[in-house]
Amino acid sequence: MSIFRTQGDGRWFPADAGRLRAAVEGFIAAADGAGCDGATLASGIAPHAGYAYSGGVAGHTYRALRESVRQGNGPEVVVVLGFSHRVPFEGVAWLDTDAIRTPLGDIASDRSFMERVRDRLPGVFFDVDLHDGEHSAENQLPFLQVAVPGVPVAVGLIGGHAAGQPEALAGAVRAAAARRRLFVLASTDLLHDADYDRVRASDARTLGMIERLDSEGLNRAWSYGTQICCGIGPVLVALESARLAGCRHGRRLFYCNSGDIDPSGRGQWVVGYGSVVFACDDKD
Numbered sequence: 001m002s003i004f005r006t007q008g009d010g011r012w013f014p015a016d017a018g019r020l021r022a023a024v025e026g027f028i029a030a031a032d033g034a035g036c037d038g039a040t041l042a043s044g045i046a047p048h049a050g051y052a053y054s055g056g057v058a059g060h061t062y063r064a065l066r067e068s069v070r071q072g073n074g075p076e077v078v079v080v081l082g083f084s085h086r087v088p089f090e091g092v093a094w095l096d097t098d099a100i101r102t103p104l105g106d107i108a109s110d111r112s113f114m115e116r117v118r119d120r121l122p123g124v125f126f127d128v129d130l131h132d133g134e135h136s137a138e139n140q141l142p143f144l145q146v147a148v149p150g151v152p153v154a155v156g157l158i159g160g161h162a163a164g165q166p167e168a169l170a171g172a173v174r175a176a177a178a179r180r181r182l183f184v185l186a187s188t189d190l191l192h193d194a195d196y197d198r199v200r201a202s203d204a205r206t207l208g209m210i211e212r213l214d215s216e217g218l219n220r221a222w223s224y225g226t227q228i229c230c231g232i233g234p235v236l237v238a239l240e241s242a243r244l245a246g247c248r249h250g251r252r253l254f255y256c257n258s259g260d261i262d263p264s265g266r267g268q269w270v271v272g273y274g275s276v277v278f279a280c281d282d283k284d
Contacts, residue, residue, distance in 0.1 A: 003106065004097035004128065008135045013051045013142060017103045023051055024146045027059030028066060035251040036064040038071030039279035042245035043184040043238040045210065047273035048082065048139045048231070053258050054189070058140075060253035060275035062147040065183065074148055075183035077110050079173055080155045081234035082136030082187040089159035091123030092169060093130045095137075100155065104145045110152040116176035117154070121168055130157055136187045136231060144185075158233035166215070166236035173237075174244050186238035188231030190272030196259040202228055203255060203272035210276050211250040213239050230271075242278035250276045 009015035014023055046061040047054035068074045084093075094114040099106045118124040131138075137155050144153060158169070174182065191202040206228045209217040215236050222232050229235050242250065252274065259270040 001098045002096070003099045003101050004095060004131070006100065006102045006138050006141065007133055008138055009103055011050070012135050012139050015103055020103050020142055021146065023055065024142050027051070027055045028063050028147060030056060031060040031063035031254070033063055033067070035253050035277070036067040038067045038073060039281045040073040040181060041065060041068050041075070041183055042247055042278045042280050043186065043241040044277040045186045045188060045235060045238055046140060046143070046275060047189045048136045048187040049189055049258070049271060049273065053261055053271070054273045057254050057256060057273040057275050058143055061277060062143045064253065064277045066147040069148055074181070075151055076180040077113055077177060077182055078144055078148065078151055078153045079182065079184045080137045080140050080144070080153055080187065081158055081184065081237055082134065083158050083231050083233055084130055084134055085136065086134065087130055089130060091125060091159050093125060093127040093157045093159065094118065095131045095155040096126035096128045100141060100153070102142050102145060104142055107141055107145055108152040110154050113176050114154045117172045120172040120175060131155070140185055140187055158237070161233040161236055166233065167240050170237050170240035170244055174241065184238050184241040186231065186234035188229045188235050190230070190257070190274055191228055192230065192269065192271050194267055194269060196257070196266040196270050199257050199259065199270045199272050203257065203274065207252050207255060207274050207276065210235065210239065211252050213243055213247070213249065215239050238278070245278070245280050247278045247280065247282050249282055250278045251282065252276050
């Protein structure tokens, strides 16, 4: 059996199992639970920065997911979508492994599910090298191990967001899940900029579009020079997954940015973080 070992241990999140579990449990417990009513969730968004900065925001997404589990509505497979910060490529790269080993232990990789997606959609392939050293999807895994223990994952990196690609991937993922409950987790940070006020204003607009499932607006606002989502491809797939599940709007659970956590960074480098979920019951 092939095992992929996470590489963010000691950098993005604690390498010690006890400290890591305590940190993740603390982030989830500290989330106020607003909007977390145990409904079945189609998709969600969580940030991927170092836990000291974004962990508290991610905790809100995973609090909602944990409440779904407690109400018997938890997912049976989780698709974790990130992107490559380092290597540009085309298509969708599934992590080619049978299991992923974090400091909290092993999490099963649903290879048969990923194969069904690959067989339905050109440009989907298995790869390890593209995932080597990439934290965008990896940083979500310890949270999943705590919030939905024992649930298998499909970890993918999206290269680009060409017209029609997010819709095609969301459709293929939904078809491959068949009758199993599916949760699609998009890993993204928001705007990166030195200007604290600009980040807050931009992120408010971006989260508003995300809540409204406004993929067209996001595409118009995003550019390589102004990346309102540091991971727009995964976000677009999460929105389309929500639409396919019948959702008409999302639930914004929490927002802050690195300038709120460390005000000394204002005027130098500020990064936004948001938590949003899409519940299958939100069809009005």
